[in-house]
Amino acid sequence: MFLSGQSYGIFLHFFKPSTGLVNDNRVLQVKGLSILAILISFPSIFTTSLPSAIAHSTNTGLLHLLSWVFLAGSLMLGTWCCEVTGQGNLSVIFGRVTPKEVINTGPYALCRHPVYVSYMLGWVGSLIAMQQEWRHNHAFFGFIRMVAMAVVVIGLIGLYREGAELEERQFMLNEDVVQGENVELGVRRKYESYKSVVGARWVPGII
Template sequence: MPPILPALYTLFLLEQAYALNIHFPHPPSGLVYLYSINLLKLFSATAGILAWTPLTLSHGSSPAHSVVVTGTFFLASLSLFTWTARSTRAKNLSVIFGRVTPWYVIDTGPYAYIRHPTYVSYALGWLAATVYVLAISFTTAGTPAAWIPDHMRSALLVAAVGGLLCLYRRGAMLEEAQFLQDKDTVRGEKTAKGVRVGYLEYVRRVGARWVPWVV
């Protein structure tokens, strides 16, 4: 396995920690779905641990195509998150599932192409890890120093990453609803009509949530 994969995976895990704890802070008004963010943390920790051994130990028999796909996905994840973070650093946005009132529409940087680049960057990283672990599980060598059978590791990782993707979608739907609802999200606050109209215009202009010009 090329030494770049452990480095990329470590950077991805640091990206996750930075995003959930620093760049997108918990708002003073709390969270809409507290249990959902607890699930997200559980799934993230589970996936991170399950993929750690395969992605940080050397595998002489690692399929070349899996290394290329995994590296490409990790690089895409890190690049997209960096671009998104630079585009939102002055906006003080909330962590996923935050109970917030939107005050402006961001339509620059990656937001000019997809509506939820943050979640896409997360998904790309977890998919990268999943591709590599599944590829390793189908080799004769398997995972060295494995503390869990490869088939069980793969099944649990797929379940955890699937759960994360569902939670990212739920977070995206909540954020879109907060832009459009004409009622208090936070007590005493209401999304301004200009923001609602601006967001509807943005949705018409940028129809893709996840993949530019596709979906």
């Protein structure tokens, strides 16, 4: 379910604007790294058993449980974001768009970029699942997969951060919007007010 949710969010829920993308290469990198992360991690995700995690108090069981918490949290947060935003109402990451409205309800009342947070939670949960599998099997190939996954996750987090910063600049400074259009003053002021209320980009009350 987590992997299906990731695929839906990345490829279907968010539209590609008719005005194009700010950076085509960055979008390709996001999609390419996401597909790579799915291919690397799915064997480990499928071996993550919640009943086993609950039944065992060993380190392996705790890692099972922790990966479940992250994966389930990612799925629930991602579903909540999709419900609040609606399909086809928000641009894909790095879209060249002129902001028309500010979403400040649901998960957006907790942090400013909950969609990216849901992605990060899931990939970190996948990485934890791979780590517990490697510890359990002591396989060198499993260790290599885990390291590769860590590199991919770091790359994705960097892209999410860059995309989030671009979106905030589009609201505040009219950067990379459609030529000839301007962000309405009311939208800018509403976003300024929103940022003053919701100060956290990622974790409510922290960062």
